[in-house]
Amino acid sequence: MSAARPILIVEDDDALRQVLADHIASSGAFESFEAASLDEASQHLGAADARFDSIILDVGLPDGDGRDFCAKIRKQGHTMPIIMLTGAAEEGDVVSGLNAGANDYIAKPFRANELLARLQAQLRLFDTSEDATFTIGRFTFRPAAKLLIGPDKKKRIRLTAKEVDILKFLYRHANHTVSRQVLLDQVWGYNAGVTTHTLETHVYRLRQKIESDPADCRLLVTAAGGYRLDPSAI
Incomplete structure (x- = not known):
């Protein structure tokens, strides 16, 4: 996909x-x-x-x-x-x-x-360049540097490689639901044998970093069978 x-x-x-x-x-x-x-x-x-x-x-x-x-x-x-x-x-x-x-x-x-x-x-x-930047909510997302940068440029949040891959893939499908299985296949590989629990754990940790209120997700939301990223949400 x-x-x-x-x-x-x-x-x-x-x-x-x-x-x-x-x-x-x-x-x-x-x-x-x-x-x-x-x-x-x-x-x-x-x-x-x-x-x-x-x-x-x-x-x-x-x-x-x-x-x-x-x-x-x-x-x-x-x-x-x-x-x-x-x-x-x-x-x-x-x-x-x-x-x-x-x-x-x-x-x-x-x-x-x-x-x-x-x-x-x-x-x-x-x-793959340092110039690649994307806006996700109040953050500037720099995949190559594995960083989310806040609006005041002072807040810098480090991301893991898998968190970067999840965000990049969801951003490419902005405002469209991506199933858990597709995310697993694209981020970990078709033959990785990773369970959905692993994905859910990464999504949970990612939400702690990007959401203003992780209990009320606006950016990375759960949808039927998967997840959806709304980059314009705050």
């Missing part, structure tokens, strides 16, 4: 944007969200439940330069991989895009399979 990772495609060419969205979604690994302008992209990123694992960003957009937008959202703290698309492939254009904070730069016309491969490569790098 794998979660479809949300990808924001910012491209003003309607036909190209649709081709990209369809191709990326057809892999089964991603869910595509579309924006035809920087204003639409800002609305997507500013939504209360916004959660994008990567952005595919055109340089030439009707309401501004994608490179300026990239630099702007980097300053706002967005760390997800950004792949820029452009009709210009001169060295200076590539350098300016990378200096703005882009992770990769692809010149048009390009092959959709190549873009997909580069997207997957960037996500693999990001998932």
Whole structure:
């Protein structure tokens, strides 16, 4: 069982944007969200439940330069991989895009399979980097460092490797119930022979760390047959 990772495609060419969205979604690994302008992209990123694992960003957009937008959202703290698309492939254009904070730069016309491969490569790098951060309730979750960081940056909660794996998997399935058996299989392995009691013990300890009131769970809740993570809960 794998979660479809949300990808924001910012491209003003309607036909190209649709081709990209369809191709990326057809892999089964991603869910595509579309924006035809920087204003639409800002609305997507500013939504209360916004959660994008990567952005595919055109340089030439009707309401501004994608490179300026990239630099702007980097300053706002967005760390997800950004792949820029452009009709210009001169060295200076590539350098300016990378200096703005882009992770990769692809010149048009390009092959959709190549873009997909580069997207997957960037996500693999990001998932194991110190830059990978996710918001869970009032905490910033940094999987690579095995840390939950409080809103004042002073409170730091250490997590075990299994707690990190549980949180990461539930985050990928945010607001959807994940069965206990699926969690066991994904975190411990299909042939581990671990019982649900082991999982329940880890979840109990995790709740002691992340919930304001472990007796009234809001973030990591028990659902029919499993658990559900609501990252926007407090």
